[in-house]
Amino acid sequence: MKISFSVFVIIAIFMAAALSHAASGNAVHSIELPKIAVELRAGEGNETTGRFCNICHSLDYITMQPPFSTAQWTATVNKMIKVMGAPIAEDDAKAIINYLTAEYGTGK
Secondary structure: OOOOOOHHHHHHHHHHHEEEEEHHOOOOOOOOOOOOOOOOOOOOOOHHHHHOOOOOOOOOHHOOOEOOOHHHHHHHHHHHHHHOOOOOHHHHHHHHHHHHHHHHHHHH
């Protein structure tokens, strides 16, 4: 298999560009994301819910949910603990479920 000179030149140009780009990869680039403060509704369990849920995700995940029943919020909180590994004690989980049901749920 014989490579023509023009193909060789094109390959050399691409390799040089790739190496040049890779060499510039040592520079540190950063961006600053805007701070988005999500306030949970006032209610018993607000602080516990905010403290534990915000460990893994933004609190807007809570505010964007449809109104779940107690059973649905229980399943969601248990999934966060058992599947996702959220470090929430049983008493705190109950407080979170009660709060979510009262403030972001069907109330029953």
